[in-house]
Amino acid sequence: MTKILIENVHKTFGTREVLCGIDLAVGVGDVVCVIGPSGSGKSTLLRCVNALEPVTSGRVVVDDIVMTDPKCDLNSARRNIGMVFQSFNLFSHMTVRRNITLAPMDLKKMPAAEANALAAELLAKVGLADRIDAYPRQLSGGQKQRVAIARALAMKPDVMLFDEPTSALDPEMVGEVLTVMKQLALDGMTMIVVTHEMSFAKEVADRVIFMDNGLIVEQGTPQDVFSNPKEPRTQDFLRRVSQAG
Amino acid sequence: MDFVTTIRGSWQLLLSGLGITVAVSLIAIAAGIVIGFVSCMMSLSKISPLRVLAQAYVWVIRGTPMLVQAFIIYFGLPQVIQQFVPGFTLGAFLAAAITLSINAGAYLSEIFRGGINAVDPGQIEASRSLGLSGGRTMRRIILPQAVRITTPSLVNQFIITVKDSSILSIIGLGELVNHAKVYVGGTYQFFATYVWVAVLYLAFISVLMLVSRRIERNLNRDKDSD
Numbered sequence: 001m002t003k004i005l006i007e008n009v010h011k012t013f014g015t016r017e018v019l020c021g022i023d024l025a026v027g028v029g030d031v032v033c034v035i036g037p038s039g040s041g042k043s044t045l046l047r048c049v050n051a052l053e054p055v056t057s058g059r060v061v062v063d064d065i066v067m068t069d070p071k072c073d074l075n076s077a078r079r080n081i082g083m084v085f086q087s088f089n090l091f092s093h094m095t096v097r098r099n100i101t102l103a104p105m106d107l108k109k110m111p112a113a114e115a116n117a118l119a120a121e122l123l124a125k126v127g128l129a130d131r132i133d134a135y136p137r138q139l140s141g142g143q144k145q146r147v148a149i150a151r152a153l154a155m156k157p158d159v160m161l162f163d164e165p166t167s168a169l170d171p172e173m174v175g176e177v178l179t180v181m182k183q184l185a186l187d188g189m190t191m192i193v194v195t196h197e198m199s200f201a202k203e204v205a206d207r208v209i210f211m212d213n214g215l216i217v218e219q220g221t222p223q224d225v226f227s228n229p230k231e232p233r234t235q236d237f238l239r240r241v242s243q244a245g
Numbered sequence: 246m247d248f249v250t251t252i253r254g255s256w257q258l259l260l261s262g263l264g265i266t267v268a269v270s271l272i273a274i275a276a277g278i279v280i281g282f283v284s285c286m287m288s289l290s291k292i293s294p295l296r297v298l299a300q301a302y303v304w305v306i307r308g309t310p311m312l313v314q315a316f317i318i319y320f321g322l323p324q325v326i327q328q329f330v331p332g333f334t335l336g337a338f339l340a341a342a343i344t345l346s347i348n349a350g351a352y353l354s355e356i357f358r359g360g361i362n363a364v365d366p367g368q369i370e371a372s373r374s375l376g377l378s379g380g381r382t383m384r385r386i387i388l389p390q391a392v393r394i395t396t397p398s399l400v401n402q403f404i405i406t407v408k409d410s411s412i413l414s415i416i417g418l419g420e421l422v423n424h425a426k427v428y429v430g431g432t433y434q435f436f437a438t439y440v441w442v443a444v445l446y447l448a449f450i451s452v453l454m455l456v457s458r459r460i461e462r463n464l465n466r467d468k469d470s471d
């Protein structure tokens with residue numbers, strides 16, 4: 001069954017076409033990793049999925065809800081789509097607890113006691129049970145990102161979008177975040193992950209998408225794309241990444 | 246130049262003047278916050294007539310001396326209104342309060358707008374991605390953070406409003422400077438009288454700063470409790 005359907009999506013900023021006709025279908029429980037050079041449109045594509053960025057043309061459907069329909073109730077649709085950002089974006093004036101309970105209490109009218117229990121449960125899941133009363137600035141980068149994941153999960157989304165969740169982290173903290181994401185994938189979450197962590201993509205992805213210049217240039221299983229890339233641009237990119245790593 | 250004699254002779258006059266200064270300033274600060282907030286929301290609105298209106302208001306108030314505004318409101322406005330409502334008059338206190346309020350409102354509007362624009366866009370995206378509406382995001386995320394960012398400029402504007410109230414002595418508002426002038430007119434004790442006036446302003450503004458610092462500390466208590 002298809003969870004996310006992206007059909008012929010174009011996106012222009014001014015005169016610059018950043019997405020030039022993207023087609024992608026993501027099945028229930030699938031993990032799709034998106035790789036590609038800087039500026040290729042990976043973030044823009046992800047942001048079109050939850051309509052943080054309106055598409056110029058084309059269609060995005062998540063769980064049978066047409067996100068690109070002008071009449072779509074985006075606030076309601078977005079509750080079902082969690083997003084994790086490169087720069088964490090935890091609410092800086094709120095405790096970890098409040099960061100997590102805000103959306104369920106405001107949007108689902110969840111009672112405080114239940115929301116607090118949910119926050120405790122989610123924090124235990126990401127290994128931060130003891131940091132519930134901390135403020136974001138008191139946390140390390142890896143801890144912040146794990147809280148951000150817990151915050152997104154608090155709305156019990158069916159879909160999770162990750163935009164380079166480990167790129168802003170010191171190397172020693174990358175692992176703790178990837179571990180949480182792997183567990184999420186094992187639990188059957190449908191995920192689109194923009195990442196530079198090739199080892200994560202190899203291990204966890206059902207499918208790897210290589211993007212360049214606003215197009216999907218190549219896609220397939222991690223085996224196909226990493227061990228046997230057909231397109232010269234993919235080969236070139238992978239060579240450069242492995243040299244840098 | 247005898248300070249003791251001067252204050253003995255003038256304290257009733259000066260204190261009643263101070264009372265008016267405090268009253269008109271506090272009214273202007275309160276009304277200015279409301280006006281400034283509304284004007285700021287209008288200037289950020291998607292509806293362009295509202296935006297233009299707010300921008301015009303801020304432009305006119307910031308681009309003209311408050312003295313001239315006071316003259317227009319106190320002397321000019323009643324003249325216009327009298328054509329429709331014969332015998333209409335505007336008391337000096339009301340005219341002064343209106344002038345000072347719309348003045349504070351224009352500056353506060355800009356301070357609020359700056360504070361809101363200074364909030365990290367990532368915070369707003371995170372909120373919207375959770376499904377919070379624009380309005381809820383404004384109340385839950387943007388405004389609380391904007392208030393923290395703008396507190397120092399807000400306090401600064403409050404102080405300016407207190408000091409600006411002295412300009413309104415010119416339309417006959419019986420505030421501190423006005424009453425001091427009356428006393429000096431009879432006694433010629435310029436130095437001692439105006440030093441006392443300065444002391445009274447300093448006292449009031451110090452209290453205002455202390456209260457503001459209290460509020461600021463309360464807002465930031467969480468921030469300091471590392």
Ligand SMILES: Nc1ncnc2c1ncn2[C@@H]1O[C@H](COP(=O)(O)OP(=O)(O)OP(=O)(O)O)[C@@H](O)[C@H]1O
Nearest residue numbers: 013014018036037038039040041042043044045164
């Ligand atoms: N709001 C915007 N306005 C104008 N141009 C934009 C905007 N957002 C992105 N772009 C441009 O669109 C192009 C694609 O950006 P995008 O962020 O999607 O790339 P990316 O693949 O995520 O790159 P990176 O790996 O650096 O994050 C870039 O050239 C960028 O400058």
Ligand SMILES: [Mg+2]
Nearest residue numbers: 042043044164
């Ligand atoms: Mg990006």
